[in-house]
Structure formats: C-alpha cells, structure tokens
Amino acid sequence: MELDDLQEMWRGYDARLDASLALNERLLRRASLGGTQTALGRLALGVRVELVADAIALIFIGGFAADHVREPGPFAAAAVLGVATLALVIALATALVAIGRIDFDAPVVAIAGSLDRLRLLRAWTVFATLAVSPLLWTPLLIVALRAFAGVDAIAAFGLPYVAANLAVGVALLAVASLVARRAGANPHAPSPYRRLLDVLAGYEVRAARKQVDALARYVAHDA
Amino acid sequence: MKRSAAERRDAFVALLERHANIAVKVARAYGRSPADHEDLVQEMHAALWRSFERYDPERPFATWMYRVVLNVAISFQRSELRRLNRRVDFDEAAVAAAELHELEPDGRAAQLARYVAGLGDVDKALMLLYLDGYPHREIAATLGLTETNVATKLARLKSRARSALSDGADKAAEGQAHGTR
Numbered sequence: 001m002e003l004d005d006l007q008e009m010w011r012g013y014d015a016r017l018d019a020s021l022a023l024n025e026r027l028l029r030r031a032s033l034g035g036t037q038t039a040l041g042r043l044a045l046g047v048r049v050e051l052v053a054d055a056i057a058l059i060f061i062g063g064f065a066a067d068h069v070r071e072p073g074p075f076a077a078a079a080v081l082g083v084a085t086l087a088l089v090i091a092l093a094t095a096l097v098a099i100g101r102i103d104f105d106a107p108v109v110a111i112a113g114s115l116d117r118l119r120l121l122r123a124w125t126v127f128a129t130l131a132v133s134p135l136l137w138t139p140l141l142i143v144a145l146r147a148f149a150g151v152d153a154i155a156a157f158g159l160p161y162v163a164a165n166l167a168v169g170v171a172l173l174a175v176a177s178l179v180a181r182r183a184g185a186n187p188h189a190p191s192p193y194r195r196l197l198d199v200l201a202g203y204e205v206r207a208a209r210k211q212v213d214a215l216a217r218y219v220a221h222d223a
Numbered sequence: 224m225k226r227s228a229a230e231r232r233d234a235f236v237a238l239l240e241r242h243a244n245i246a247v248k249v250a251r252a253y254g255r256s257p258a259d260h261e262d263l264v265q266e267m268h269a270a271l272w273r274s275f276e277r278y279d280p281e282r283p284f285a286t287w288m289y290r291v292v293l294n295v296a297i298s299f300q301r302s303e304l305r306r307l308n309r310r311v312d313f314d315e316a317a318v319a320a321a322e323l324h325e326l327e328p329d330g331r332a333a334q335l336a337r338y339v340a341g342l343g344d345v346d347k348a349l350m351l352l353y354l355d356g357y358p359h360r361e362i363a364a365t366l367g368l369t370e371t372n373v374a375t376k377l378a379r380l381k382s383r384a385r386s387a388l389s390d391g392a393d394k395a396a397e398g399q400a401h402g403t404r
Contacts, residue, residue, distance in 0.1 A: 006335065006354060006381065006384060006385075006388075007353075007354055007356060009331060009332045009335050010332070010335065010354035010355070012332050013248075013332045013335070013336060014244060014248070014355075038266055038269050038270055038273070038295075039266055039298070039299065040298060102298070103274075104270045104273075104274050104290075104291045104294040104295060104298075105274045105277055105278075105287070105290065105291060105294075106290075106294070106367075107290070107364070107365065107366055107367025108290065108293050108294055108297060108345060108348050108365060108366045108367060109345060109366055109367035109368060110367050111294040111297065111298065112297050112301060112344060112345060115297070115298050115301050116301060119301070211301065215345075218345060219368070221372060221375070221376075
C-alpha cells in the first residue's frame with residue numbers, strides 16, 4: 001500500500017462522515033452555546049467548592065487556636081489541623097490557578113503537559129488527604145470537644161486515651177494501605193472501590209507521574 | 224467595526240456547520256463509545272464558542288478549530304475528567320464498532336480509523352492532521368513540536384499504519400477463506 005492511499009482512504013471516510021452529518025444535525029442543535037459548561041468548568045467548580053469549604057474550616061481553626069493559645073493540648077491539636085488544612089487550601093488554589101490557565105487555543109503538547117501536571121497535583125492531594133485523615137482524627141476530636149462541648153479531651157480522658165486513638169489511626173492507615181495493595185493486584189476487585197484503593201495504594205500518583213514523564217520524553221525527541 | 228453578539232454567534236454557527244466533520248472525526252478517534260462521541264462533540268462546541276473571541280479571522284478557521292478540538296479531546300482522555308463521564312461497557316464498545324462499520328462498508332477505511340483510534344493521544348493528533356492533508360509546518364505549529372520532530376514521528380506512524388493495514392487485509396482474506404464473518 002502506498003502512503004498516499006492512506007490520505008485517499010481518509011478522504012473517503014470524510015465524505016461518508018459528511019453524508020452522515022447531513023442526516024444527523026442534532027449534535028449541532030443540541031449544543032446550547034451560551035450555557036454549556038465544559039468538563040474543565042465542572043472540575044473547576046468542584047475544586048472551588050472544596051476550596052471555599054476548606055478556607056472556612058481554616059478560619060474556624062485559626063480562631064479556635066487564637067482563643068486557646070494558653071491551653072497547650074487544644075492549641076497543639078488546632079495547630080496540627082491548621083497546618084493540614086492550609087496545605088490542602090494551597091494545593092486546591094494551585095489546581096484552580098492551573099485550570100484557569102488552560103487555554104484550548106494553545107499548542108496541543110502544551111495543553112497535554114498542563115493537564116498531566118494538574119492530574120499529578122490532584123492525585124497527590126487526594127492521596128495525601130486519605131493518608132493523613134486517620135491521623136487527624138485525634139486532633140479533630142480534641143478541637144471539636146473543646147469548641148462545641150467545652151470539654152478538654154486530654155484532661156477528661158487522659159493522655160493514654162488520646163495516644164490510643166492516635167495508635168488506632170496509624171493501624172487503620174497500615175491496614176488500608178495493605179488492603180489497597182492486595183486489591184490492586186486483583187483485577188477483579190469491585191469497581192466502586194477501585195479508585196479509592198488505587199489512590200490509597202499510590203497507583204494514581206504513580207500513573208500520573210508516568211504520564212508526565214512520557215510526555216517529557218515525547219517532546220525531548222524534538223531536541 | 225465591532226460585530227454585535229448575535230452577528231458573532233451567527234458567524235460562529237455558520238463556520239461550525241461548515242467544518243462540523245472535524246469535531247465528529249476527532250471525537251470518533253478519541254471517544255470510546257457513541258455516548259463519549261456525543262459528549263465530546265458538545266464539549267468541543269462549548270470550548271470553541273468560549274475561545275471564539277480570541278479567534279483571528281486572518282487565520283484559517285479549520286486549523287484553529289482543529290487545535291481547539293484536539294485539546295478538548297486530549298483533556299477528555301488524559302486528565303481525570305474522563306471519570307466524570309460514565310464508564311464504557313462492552314455493549315457500548317460494540318455499538319461504536321458497528322457505527323464504524325456502518326460508515327465504512329468496505330472495511331479498509333474502518334481499519335485505518337481503528338488504527339488511528341488505537342494510537343497515543345499526541346500521535347493520534349499528528350496522524351489526524353496528516354490524513355487531513357495539513358503540511359508539516361502547520362502540524363508542528365498546532366502541536367507545539369518542531370517540523371523535524373513531526374517528520375520523524377510521521378514517518379514512523381505511516382510505516383506502522385502500512386503494516387497494520389496489511390495485517391488487517393491478510394486477516395480479512397483469511398477470514399473469508401474460512402467462511403468467517
């Protein structure tokens with residue numbers, strides 16, 4: 001087969017596609033140009049909602065820390081929660097800026113690179129959130145009890161109780177990670193949990209990193 | 224003179240209708256099911272409309288449109304956005320294959336379309352632009368690669384296309400000889 005045949009063949013495909021489009025104009029009619037939200041727009045909306053919720057939480061935690069600066073237990077718990085929430089707010093704001101900078105009028109490789117980096121950032125954010133959550137349960141308990149019930153958890157339940165809670169969090173994290181790695185090796189794992197397990201096992205981060213590297217290699221062949 | 228919003232919209236719709244097959248062709252190459260194709264075409268129309276303000280009428284509309292729809296298709300496939308769309312099941316994949324055969328009763332162009340659909344994201348864009356007859360310079364500008372790189376990658380892709388299509392033809396002949404469909 002000559003190479004020009006490929007283009008000739010493709011022109012035939014085009015002609016049939018034109019005929020098919022003439023018969024089926026509904027795709028064009030269905031596009032309500034002004035109001036259609038793109039998938040990227042929907043993602044930005046989701047990130048914005050998360051960002052607002054976390055910013056509100058950060059303000060609350062900051063206020064709590066300021067009010068309890070003389071109480072070492074609640075203050076330390078609020079500081080830990082504050083640092084974790086601040087990191088999340090920074091990650092979400094970075095993602096939002098990255099989404100806002102994506103311009104579909106730019107060269108394809110540049111957009112693909114931006115999307116790959118965005119995916120990596122989101123994968124890291126979700127992985128870190130899931131990995132740290134069991135450990136944040138204890139400071140959250142201390143802050144919530146103090147803020148809403150006026151109870152100092154460390155004084156009321158004793159340090160061993162708080163330490164046991166922290167230990168349960170660590171154990172839960174270890175078990176979840178083990179289960180995720182085992183399930184990851186099993187292609188028949190139930191699909192609703194698939195993504196959660198992939199994230200926990202670090203597969204999402206690894207896949208995103210691989211995609212970033214693959215594109216870099218593709219473009220590097222340009223040199 | 225500045226055009227009114229209605230005039231701008233009419234001009235856009237007229238251009239879009241004239242070049243509608245670009246979006247459909249790219250959607251078919253990147254989407255995996257008829258549902259994907261429809262979602263993608265709608266996404267493309269929305270993105271084109273949003274970017275239309277920045278479109279320079281001095282440039283060919285088809286080239287600009289190709290760049291935007293390829294970016295939408297790649298964003299759909301590469302990023303986590305795909306997960307926002309429903310999963311493709313085997314029935315949908317079968318419908319997509321049937322749709323392809325309906326368009327290509329002789330089967331050869333279907334093989335080519337299938338070969339293109341099986342390529343990596345950027346290679347797919349490269350091949351689509353080549354098959355639509357764009358010169359290396361324009362392909363390079365659309366993709367953000369150098370002309371040398373485009374030429375090297377295209378040579379590799381064309382050679383692989385040739386052997387994939389020859390293999391397909393051999394298998395089809397073998398299938399006919401054995402009375403299979």
